[in-house]
Amino acid sequence: MLRAADMIVTRRYRFSASHRMHSAGLSEEANRAVYGKCNNPFGHGHNYVLEVSVGGSVDERTGRVVDPTCLDELVRQTVLTAWDHRNLNVEAAEFAGEPVSSENLLRIAWRRLASAVARAFPHGPRLVRLRLEETRRNSFEMMEGDWR
Amino acid sequence: MGVAVPPLRITRRAEFSASHFCRRAEWSEEQNRAVYGEAANPYGHGHNWVVEVTLEGEPDPVTGMVFDLKALKEILHSELIEPMDHRFLNYEVPPFDRIPPTLENVALEIWRRLEPRVNGLGCRLHAVRVYETEDYFAECYGPRT
Numbered sequence: 393m394l395r396a397a398d399m400i401v402t403r404r405y406r407f408s409a410s411h412r413m414h415s416a417g418l419s420e421e422a423n424r425a426v427y428g429k430c431n432n433p434f435g436h437g438h439n440y441v442l443e444v445s446v447g448g449s450v451d452e453r454t455g456r457v458v459d460p461t462c463l464d465e466l467v468r469q470t471v472l473t474a475w476d477h478r479n480l481n482v483e484a485a486e487f488a489g490e491p492v493s494s495e496n497l498l499r500i501a502w503r504r505l506a507s508a509v510a511r512a513f514p515h516g517p518r519l520v521r522l523r524l525e526e527t528r529r530n531s532f533e534m535m536e537g538d539w540r
Numbered sequence: 541m542g543v544a545v546p547p548l549r550i551t552r553r554a555e556f557s558a559s560h561f562c563r564r565a566e567w568s569e570e571q572n573r574a575v576y577g578e579a580a581n582p583y584g585h586g587h588n589w590v591v592e593v594t595l596e597g598e599p600d601p602v603t604g605m606v607f608d609l610k611a612l613k614e615i616l617h618s619e620l621i622e623p624m625d626h627r628f629l630n631y632e633v634p635p636f637d638r639i640p641p642t643l644e645n646v647a648l649e650i651w652r653r654l655e656p657r658v659n660g661l662g663c664r665l666h667a668v669r670v671y672e673t674e675d676y677f678a679e680c681y682g683p684r685t
Contacts, residue, residue: 399644404675445679454575455562455642460676461577 400520401457402445405467407476410437411492414481435479440494441525442471442501446509447536448517458517470508471501494532498524502534549666550606551594554616556625558633559586560641576640584628590671591620591650597663607663619653646670647678655682 413430414423423431430436444467448457474484480492490496506519521535561584562576572580579585593616597606624633629641639645647670655665671677 399647399681400679401644402677402679450644450648453564455640455645457644457678459575 398447398449399457400445400447401460401517402443402521403460403463403467405442405444405464405472406439407442407472408437408439409475409478409480410435411480412436413491413493415491416489435481438526440475440497442467443521443523443525444505444519445521445523446513446517447520448513458513462512466508466512467505470504494524494526494530498522498532498534547596548599548606549594549596550609551592552609552612552616554591554593554620555588556591556621557586557588558624558627558629559584560629560636560646561585562640562642564640579642584630587672589624589646591616592667592669592671593650593654593665594667594669595658595663596666600662607658607661612658615654615657619657620650643670643672643676643678646672647680651680651682 412432412435413427415426418426444463446458446463450457474486475497478484480487480497484492486500487496501524502519502522505522509517509519519536521533523531523533525531560579561581562579563572563582567575569580593612595607595612599606627633629636629646631637633641635649636645647668650670651665651668654668658665665682668680669677670680
């Protein structure tokens with residue numbers, strides 16, 4: 393439940409990676425038809441922006457919901473080192489044949505970060521929102537339900 | 541049968557430039573550095589703070605507006621810009637002489653200043669979002685009713 397001092401704190405992170413949109417469940421022709429130029433077999437890259445939002449109450453002692461340095465380190469270990477300056481199709485085993493879409497990136501990041509945040513701050517803030525910008529024009533978002 | 545219409549929200553942005561540091565007087569230098577890092581530098585440092593204020597309400601049947609944005613601009617000026625712009629928050633803007641002006645405390649203080657100025661005038665304060673930098677921001681939604 394939201395209390396007076398509850399709030400959401402967000403940090404923005406950047407990683408650059410290449411990917412290729414391709415589904416194992418589709419023929420070569422269907423892949424080209426569905427994904428167009430994103431299906432280029434050599435792949436292409438983006439400067440991704442990942443916004444990580446945690447929600448919780450403000451610690452009266454520190455005046456903070458989260459120590460941003462701790463959150464930075466957690467996101468670095470959990471997501472950024474695995475994906476920054478990587479070829480996601482080749483080097484990110486977690487996709488296990490799933491298309492390397494921003495939707496799937498976001499879901500993988502959610503599962504990893506939600507458990508990492510819960511481990512790091514057992515009584516503290518929790519992951520409430522993730523937003524991924526693939527380019528300035530395309531963004532993807534997941535949010536927990538009970539924030540207005 | 542009417543169609544269910546979701547709430548309508550309007551947002552205005554304001555900016556102010558101010559310096560701050562994050563320290564607690566009763567803590568040692570080491571404690572302050574451990575908790576606040578570079579933000580604990582006692583000489584202070586500054587940011588271009590960006591505030592987004594979101595109001596929720598029904599558009600007035602006569603004016604068609606949820607809230608007069610000119611009036612909101614004046615409220616933001618008197619409650620935020622006038623007291624905080626080109627100021628050192630710790631020394632010049634209470635309550636930051638007593639509590640550290642962290643991102644979260646600045647957002648809470650802005651909520652406290654604005655809520656009584658807008659609530660009851662046909663709308664309610666829905667959210668205050670404060671950017672300390674473009675990569676670090678906090679959103680405050682107030683108490684759940």
